Amino acid sequence: MTRKAICCCGACAITVEGDPILNGICHCENCRRRTGSAFGWSAYFVGDQIRAIDGDLTIYALDPADPPRQQRFFCPTCGTTLFWRSGAHPDHTGVAGGCFVEGRLDEPTVTASDDKRLHWMVAPEHWTRMT
Numbered sequence: 001m002t003r004k005a006i007c008c009c010g011a012c013a014i015t016v017e018g019d020p021i022l023n024g025i026c027h028c029e030n031c032r033r034r035t036g037s038a039f040g041w042s043a044y045f046v047g048d049q050i051r052a053i054d055g056d057l058t059i060y061a062l063d064p065a066d067p068p069r070q071q072r073f074f075c076p077t078c079g080t081t082l083f084w085r086s087g088a089h090p091d092h093t094g095v096a097g098g099c100f101v102e103g104r105l106d107e108p109t110v111t112a113s114d115d116k117r118l119h120w121m122v123a124p125e126h127w128t129r130m131t
Contacts, residue, residue, distance in 0.1 A: 002051065003103030005095050007080035012055030014083050014095055016045045023097070024110030024127075027117040030062070034072065034081055038118050041097030043105055050093055057082065 006013045020043035031040030058076040061068040065087070074081045083095045097105050111123040115131040123129070 005099035007075035009078035012075040015052040024108045026112040028113035042094045047091045
C-alpha cells in the first residue's frame with residue numbers, strides 16, 4: 001500500500017510504501033511542542049519505504065550537532081512539520097500521522113513517554129506503553 005502525507009497547503013508531501021515499523025503517539029516535551037498539542041502522532045518508516053518527497057521543504061535542526069539530534073522537514077508556506085529524522089536512527093523517517101490523506105494509518109499501537117502523559121489523556125489499555 002502506498003501512503004501519502006501532505007502539508008496543510010498541499011505544497012509539500014512525502015509518499016511511503018507499506019506499513020510503518022512503528023505507529024504511536026508520544027507525550028515527550030519535544031513532540032508536544034512540535035505539534036502544539038497534548039502529544040505527537042508519529043509513524044516511522046525505514047529508508048527504502050520512502051518513495052518520494054515533493055515540494056520545497058525547509059529543514060530545522062534541533063540541537064544542530066553532527067549529526068543533529070533531530071532534523072524537522074516543514075513546509076515554508078504553511079509551517080506544517082511533515083516529517084523528521086533523528087541522528088540516533090538515521091535510517092528511520094518519522095511522519096506526522098495526521099498528515100496522511102491517502103492511505104490513512106491504522107490505530108496507533110504504542111504510547112511513548114507515557115510517564116509524561118497528561119493526566120486527562122487516556123490511552124487504550126491494549127497499547128504498548130513505553131516510558
